[in-house]
Amino acid sequence: MTKDPIMLTRRSLIARAALGSAALAIPGIAFAAAPTDRRFVFVILRGAMDGLSVVMPVGDSHYRGLRGALADPAAAPSKLDTSFALHPALAGTAAMYAQGEALFVHAVASPYRERSHFDGQNVLETGGTGAYLLKDGWLNRALALLPDARDGVAIAPTVPMVLRGAAPVTSYAPSALPAASDDLLTRVAALYADDPLLHPLWSRAMDAREMAGSDGEKKVNPEALGRLAATFLSKPTGPRVAVIELQGWDTHAGQAGRLNTQLKQLDALLVALKTGLGPTWAKTVVLAATEFGRTAAVNGTGGTDHGTGGAAILAGGAVRGGRVVADWPGLAGSQLYEGRDLKPTLDMRALMAGVLAGQFGIDPGRMARVFPGAAGIKPVEGLVRA
Amino acid sequence: MSFNAAIALNRFGLGARPDEAVPADPRQWLRGQFERFDPKPAVLAGVPGSGAMAAEFRDYLIQSKLARMDGGVFRAASPPVMASSAMSPTAMAEPKEDNPALAGLPKELRQGIRKMYRDSYGALARARLAAALVTPAPFAERLVHFWANHFAVSADKLQTIGTAGTLEFEAIRPHVAGTFGDLLLAVETHPAMLLYLDQAQSIGPESFIGQRAALRRNPNAKKVGLNENLAREILELHTLGVDGGYAQGDVQELARGLTGWSVGGFVKAPIGREAPDGAFVFQDSWHQPGERVLLGQRYRSGGVEQGRAMLAALAVHPATARHLATKLARHFVADVPPPALVDRLARVHVETGGDLRALYRTLIDAPEAWATPQPKFKSPWDWTVSMLRGVGSRDVPDLNVINVLNELGQPIWRPGSPAGWDDSAAAWAAPDALLRRVEVARRVAAKVGDRADPRRLAPLLLPGVLGAGTTQAIARAGSPQDGLALLFVAPEFLRR
Numbered sequence: 079m080t081k082d083p084i085m086l087t088r089r090s091l092i093a094r095a096a097l098g099s100a101a102l103a104i105p106g107i108a109f110a111a112a113p114t115d116r117r118f119v120f121v122i123l124r125g126a127m128d129g130l131s132v133v134m135p136v137g138d139s140h141y142r143g144l145r146g147a148l149a150d151p152a153a154a155p156s157k158l159d160t161s162f163a164l165h166p167a168l169a170g171t172a173a174m175y176a177q178g179e180a181l182f183v184h185a186v187a188s189p190y191r192e193r194s195h196f197d198g199q200n201v202l203e204t205g206g207t208g209a210y211l212l213k214d215g216w217l218n219r220a221l222a223l224l225p226d227a228r229d230g231v232a233i234a235p236t237v238p239m240v241l242r243g244a245a246p247v248t249s250y251a252p253s254a255l256p257a258a259s260d261d262l263l264t265r266v267a268a269l270y271a272d273d274p275l276l277h278p279l280w281s282r283a284m285d286a287r288e289m290a291g292s293d294g295e296k297k298v299n300p301e302a303l304g305r306l307a308a309t310f311l312s313k314p315t316g317p318r319v320a321v322i323e324l325q326g327w328d329t330h331a332g333q334a335g336r337l338n339t340q341l342k343q344l345d346a347l348l349v350a351l352k353t354g355l356g357p358t359w360a361k362t363v364v365l366a367a368t369e370f371g372r373t374a375a376v377n378g379t380g381g382t383d384h385g386t387g388g389a390a391i392l393a394g395g396a397v398r399g400g401r402v403v404a405d406w407p408g409l410a411g412s413q414l415y416e417g418r419d420l421k422p423t424l425d426m427r428a429l430m431a432g433v434l435a436g437q438f439g440i441d442p443g444r445m446a447r448v449f450p451g452a453a454g455i456k457p458v459e460g461l462v463r464a
Numbered sequence: 465m466s467f468n469a470a471i472a473l474n475r476f477g478l479g480a481r482p483d484e485a486v487p488a489d490p491r492q493w494l495r496g497q498f499e500r501f502d503p504k505p506a507v508l509a510g511v512p513g514s515g516a517m518a519a520e521f522r523d524y525l526i527q528s529k530l531a532r533m534d535g536g537v538f539r540a541a542s543p544p545v546m547a548s549s550a551m552s553p554t555a556m557a558e559p560k561e562d563n564p565a566l567a568g569l570p571k572e573l574r575q576g577i578r579k580m581y582r583d584s585y586g587a588l589a590r591a592r593l594a595a596a597l598v599t600p601a602p603f604a605e606r607l608v609h610f611w612a613n614h615f616a617v618s619a620d621k622l623q624t625i626g627t628a629g630t631l632e633f634e635a636i637r638p639h640v641a642g643t644f645g646d647l648l649l650a651v652e653t654h655p656a657m658l659l660y661l662d663q664a665q666s667i668g669p670e671s672f673i674g675q676r677a678a679l680r681r682n683p684n685a686k687k688v689g690l691n692e693n694l695a696r697e698i699l700e701l702h703t704l705g706v707d708g709g710y711a712q713g714d715v716q717e718l719a720r721g722l723t724g725w726s727v728g729g730f731v732k733a734p735i736g737r738e739a740p741d742g743a744f745v746f747q748d749s750w751h752q753p754g755e756r757v758l759l760g761q762r763y764r765s766g767g768v769e770q771g772r773a774m775l776a777a778l779a780v781h782p783a784t785a786r787h788l789a790t791k792l793a794r795h796f797v798a799d800v801p802p803p804a805l806v807d808r809l810a811r812v813h814v815e816t817g818g819d820l821r822a823l824y825r826t827l828i829d830a831p832e833a834w835a836t837p838q839p840k841f842k843s844p845w846d847w848t849v850s851m852l853r854g855v856g857s858r859d860v861p862d863l864n865v866i867n868v869l870n871e872l873g874q875p876i877w878r879p880g881s882p883a884g885w886d887d888s889a890a891a892w893a894a895p896d897a898l899l900r901r902v903e904v905a906r907r908v909a910a911k912v913g914d915r916a917d918p919r920r921l922a923p924l925l926l927p928g929v930l931g932a933g934t935t936q937a938i939a940r941a942g943s944p945q946d947g948l949a950l951l952f953v954a955p956e957f958l959r960r
Contacts, residue, residue, distance in 0.1 A: 124881075192706075195881065209706075234896075237894045237895075249894045249897070250895070250896045251873075262906060262946050262950075263902065265940075265941065265946070265950060269953070275889070276893070276955055279894060279898050280899075286896065287899065325880050325881075326880075330662055330691065330693050331662050331665070377689060378689015378691060379662060379691050
């Protein structure tokens with residue numbers, strides 16, 4: 079390879095990241111915290127996962143009446159406690175729950191109270207109080223507060239909103255295309271040297287390529303995404319934060335079969351993360367969340383429509399699991415939000431902030447930078463093992 | 465040298481071709497396109513139509529025994545959705561082996577279904593690309609793609625894999641230069657949209673059939689009822705926009721007004737009217753009777769005319785005008801559209817009653833459109849089409865374009881949601897996406913070999929915008945193939 083000045087610049091960037099010189103990258107951050115060895119994975123469930131079918135409130139006397147056949151999945155649900163049962167497709171996650179490595183949060187919602195997927199996902203990902211009020215993602219803002227400056231990684235061809243922002247991030251998804259030669263890549267780097275958009279993107283693409291190694295996985299499926307994320311996160315010098323997206327949760331019709339398939343994929347993803355991370359799993363928290371829940375009652379086409387309160391999943395060796403966290407609002411008609419949806423009793427930002435505080439020691443003062451407009455929201459305590 | 469030709473060819477059009485002259489008067493070249501545009505060019509002849517595709521889907525439901533007859537409506541017990549389509553860019557647009565919808569079926573039937581959908585989707589997608597390569601009216605052709613994305617039907621359910629493309633060919637192409645009201649009506653009555661957003665099975669609770677189902681009181685009977693999916697997306701995505709000032713009650717009223725809008729071949733007499741496969745059919749006996757109130761306006765009871773009147777009013781509503789103006793300005797001028805241009809476009813929409821040609825003329829005449837050479841980052845589709853046009857392809861090349869678009873993150877007709885693809889640089893300019901473009905460019909260049917000289921090609925494709933750095937990089941490349949690849953991934957070629 080030629081001694082191209084651009085490539086040297088890129089290498090020096092890697093070296094800087096490895097030294098953890100946060101002061102160079104992010105001025106104004108105190109050095110109080112030691113470099114973290116904790117890992118965080120955010121799984122975005124796009125399309126509004128039906129929390130009431132995933133973490134089933136079997137102890138609520140109104141549940142069966144509202145849900146009809148949806149209350150009876152093909153196999154027996156796993157009992158979580160006296161009030162809740164878990165959808166049978168999440169078998170691997172149920173085993174984590176039994177080992178104290180998974181917990182479920184219910185009746186949770188972002189501050190968004192309308193019913194548009196796209197706006198709801200924007201609120202979920204920006205961490206703001208309304209859609210399009212913030213231009214960057216809460217996880218990107220959190221990344222800037224981590225004690226050592228590491229890129230976040232999106233296991234996707236493009237960077238989702240939750241990771242977009244000022245802090246450097248990269249995206250990587252397995253490619254089945256034949257690779258271009260190193261020489262061509264070097265020439266492309268030179269071509270982008272003066273382009274303010276393309277130059278930083280290209281540098282990160284090259285870093286990610288190096289990190290993934292030559293035998294990047296060829297096939298994309300949720301399990302492979304989990305394995306790939308684990309490959310990145312288990313490297314000592316690698317990223318501490320990863321984002322994965324799963325689409326397809328918008329079950330307006332024929333929900334029973336579709337949700338079963340979706341949940342099997344999510345389960346495979348979580349199991350692949352655990353397996354792939356090995357000993358690092360003990361330091362990991364995975365949060366799987368969706369933009370909003372679905373209607374309490376089944377609709378005319380065997381599905382559910384856009385709702386409000388929903389469920390979230392926390393998994394990982396660092397999770398103080400084996401329990402359901404819910405201030406249950408009840409499913410009686412008068413207890414429903416606008417007479418149709420599960421009423422939220424927990425702000426999603428309290429959950430996210432609770433995880434960030436527990437995993438990365440982000441104190442309340444700095445947390446206000448991650449979630450502006452959430453001053454009155456108290457992070458959920460005790461989610462993560464010390 | 466002025467960059468106006470580059471703007472006309474690459475931003476308004478689909479990318480310069482080396483075998484076509486650079487337009488001497490770029491604005492005039494754009495204005496004349498609607499006379500040259502052919503809604504049904506030869507390259508689209510022979511591709512499957514929505515009637516055939518709807519019939520195939522219906523037969524699949526019957527054959528696979530997943531079909532249930534209920535009140536005359538065929539419905540899949542477990543609607544067949546591709547197992548990993550949405551999250552897997554490499555997945556072929558066909559049902560997976562582990563798809564629950566295919567479980568338990570004889571192997572031959574499974575293979576037949578997969579092949580049918582793969583072949584149909586592939587034929588439609590290749591026809592789309594072929595039209596984009598040879599069109600005499602690339603600006604009009606880009607508008608077809610724009611509206612297909614505005615009215616996105618994602619080809620990741622069995623009922624849409626074969627029909628998503630037919631929506632573009634049958635509903636959008638004929639109306640691309642008419643009125644927005646005609647375009648809207650054509651789209652909302654097309655079988656692909658009716659099946660995709662569950663409208664074909666929406667039944668008014670107080671309709672004749674709805675009442676009869678309620679009277680049966682059989683707890684095991686399938687529920688029939690209202691589905692508000694299409695109505696919601698019409699308001700949120702197709703017309704007013706999410707901030708367009710409608711409420712949940714408006715969604716429900718529009719949904720009630722649209723009850724009975726269904727697809728021929730999916731209903732049997734005497735419960736409903738029979739109609740040719742895939743044809744729009746209005747089922748009186750499913751229609752919710754009574755007056756409707758949408759956005760404060762009353763719509764008297766009147767069968768299919770009620771829903772039509774609602775759509776006609778939505779098509780020319782000021783909020784719709786603003787929503788469409790914003791999207792058009794974003795697509796043709798900048799990710800953050802100039803407010804003054806959005807105002808002008810919205811005003812023209814209202815004043816002309818949604819005359820699309822008047823909107824397009826406003827865009828062409830807008831000084832904002834000609835102020836900066838390359839404000840937009842090309843989407844993967846834009847980039848791939850412009851690259852193939854750039855090497856002079858007239859036929860769909862010997863290259864699996866469908867897989868290429870999957871790899872680049874923008875599978876054809878498969879945005880994964882009715883919102884369509886995002887139209888901003890932030891959606892497409894990402895580290896891995898860039899690396900993939902380099903890989904694809906290198907593969908295309910390898911196929912072209914030394915038949916093209918990138919040094920000659922570059923100024924033809926990028927008139928007035930080609931920079932010295934790119935010229936030098938191409939000239940110094942190790943091979944013509946590498947030079948061609950560098951041209952296609954150059955900053956000037958990634959933008960329009």
